[in-house]
Amino acid sequence: MKRTLILAATVSYIALLVLLGISYYVGLRQVAGWPAKGMKEASAKELSRVERDLKTLGRRMDSLQPRGLYIVIDTGANRLYLKKGDRVVREAVVSCGSGDVLEDPGGKRKWIFDTPRGEFSVKSKITNPYWVKPDWAFIEEGEPIPKNPKERLEAGTLGDYALGFGSGYFIHGTLYTRLLGRNVTHGCVRVGDSDLKEIFRTVPVGAKIFIF
Amino acid sequence: MRRIGLVLVSGLVLGAAAGFGQTSGRVEARESLRSLDAEYQLARQSSSYFVLDVLEKRMELRIKGMPLKTWAIDKVKFWGRPDFNATVELARKSALRPPRRNVITPGEPESQVEESGKFELEALELEDMPQTFSLYFDTGLHIAVRSGTRGFKGLGRGVGEAVGWYVWLPIRNLFRTMARRPVSELEFTFADGRDAQAVYWIFYDGIKGIIRR
Numbered sequence A: 001m002k003r004t005l006i007l008a009a010t011v012s013y014i015a016l017l018v019l020l021g022i023s024y025y026v027g028l029r030q031v032a033g034w035p036a037k038g039m040k041e042a043s044a045k046e047l048s049r050v051e052r053d054l055k056t057l058g059r060r061m062d063s064l065q066p067r068g069l070y071i072v073i074d075t076g077a078n079r080l081y082l083k084k085g086d087r088v089v090r091e092a093v094v095s096c097g098s099g100d101v102l103e104d105p106g107g108k109r110k111w112i113f114d115t116p117r118g119e120f121s122v123k124s125k126i127t128n129p130y131w132v133k134p135d136w137a138f139i140e141e142g143e144p145i146p147k148n149p150k151e152r153l154e155a156g157t158l159g160d161y162a163l164g165f166g167s168g169y170f171i172h173g174t175l176y177t178r179l180l181g182r183n184v185t186h187g188c189v190r191v192g193d194s195d196l197k198e199i200f201r202t203v204p205v206g207a208k209i210f211i212f
Numbered sequence B: 001m002r003r004i005g006l007v008l009v010s011g012l013v014l015g016a017a018a019g020f021g022q023t024s025g026r027v028e029a030r031e032s033l034r035s036l037d038a039e040y041q042l043a044r045q046s047s048s049y050f051v052l053d054v055l056e057k058r059m060e061l062r063i064k065g066m067p068l069k070t071w072a073i074d075k076v077k078f079w080g081r082p083d084f085n086a087t088v089e090l091a092r093k094s095a096l097r098p099p100r101r102n103v104i105t106p107g108e109p110e111s112q113v114e115e116s117g118k119f120e121l122e123a124l125e126l127e128d129m130p131q132t133f134s135l136y137f138d139t140g141l142h143i144a145v146r147s148g149t150r151g152f153k154g155l156g157r158g159v160g161e162a163v164g165w166y167v168w169l170p171i172r173n174l175f176r177t178m179a180r181r182p183v184s185e186l187e188f189t190f191a192d193g194r195d196a197q198a199v200y201w202i203f204y205d206g207i208k209g210i211i212r213r
Helices: A002-031 A044-064 A135-140 A193-202 B002-043 B151-178 B193-202
Strands: A069-074 A079-084 A087-095 A101-103 A110-112 A118-121 A124-127 A130-132 A153-155 A161-164 A170-172 A189-191 A208-211 B049-053 B058-063 B066-072 B075-079 B087-095 B112-115 B118-121 B133-137 B142-147 B185-190 B208-212
Touching: A002 B075, A002 B151, A044 B002, A069 B066, A079 A193, A087 A193, A101 A135, A161 A193, A170 A193, A189 A193, B002 B049, B002 B058, B002 B087, B002 B208, B066 B193, B075 B151, B142 B193, B185 B193
Parallel strands: A069 A208, A170 A189, B049 B208, B142 B185
Antiparallel strands: A069 A079, A079 A087, A087 A189, A101 A110, A118 A208, A124 A161, A130 A153, A161 A170, B049 B058, B058 B066, B075 B185, B087 B133, B087 B208, B112 B118, B133 B142
16 A cells, blocks of 8 residues: 555656646747747848938937926825926925725715826916815715805915816915825825925926826 | 768758748748737827737837837746737736725825925825736636745745745646637736836736847
């Protein structure tokens, strides 16, 4: 019985080794297939054409990049970078979207408080902005949604300046400076007073904003 | 006579080397063009995309051709033949404990618990992201993302991952090759767990990218 078990274990072990050997042989043959399929070598004539195409494409890529000042926002690190070319002109600690979810008790609407990502541009610059409270602000506080638009206005909440970048999203000031560096907003980007003042002063309408 | 023979042999060796250099240069030029062309198509869009350089062990998040964030990868392993220089699209992320969004209860004040000077917020933050997870792409490519963990726990996990990579994966590849669906798998390890968390944060479903070798 003991001998049979030892024999069975040995056979299994050898079978596993053989299987592994075949597996590695097949796998290494696949890897050795570099360069990738369909990647034939170019002739000398083709090579000069390829090099010319590379230069043209490189120039086209460069033309896509913004001229002048632009803003980059890292929503995970809660950092804003004011940049010109490759150079960082100013770095600021900010607050981005909390990622929280709010559902309308009526069940018809749902909001996810993320800061949007991608390419945007500064669409408006406002001094002493008023916050026009959207429906979710009332729902979140458990208050009825007002019928009079004037009841939606709130002064001071957004700080001294705001830069709109579309769909109701702003880069604005904050009363809650101790929360800078944390994800606490409803999607807007909150900035400290001195950084906001500098951004507002230097960034023109139309400047690009890249958020990731 | 010996001198002539030596010159001939040297000439042959140098000629072969030059020929090989030219050949690999031609292949590289075509690969570069293919890669740049794929990137140009992505850069024309208004979304960010990633460029993963396997042999350089570096990954960049880019938009319009500009790097937004760069990650240095500590270790890279791959199996199979990922379609290098072509565009891939993230189909889904998978983690053992994926982060969950907080659902706000209307009318309830937001709780902020202060612990040693830091506020515990009911929010989704970078530190809530997993450090070990998988990325599945539309081409069938699977990227396993890991971060260096020290200590006994890290050792145990390391043994498990090594068995998975060096034993289970080749066997799985063999059977999948027989079914004409060979495995295409990359594994990279970050020295700093926060880098892995940042990848999880930034890589949304549908993000496109290019994998270079």
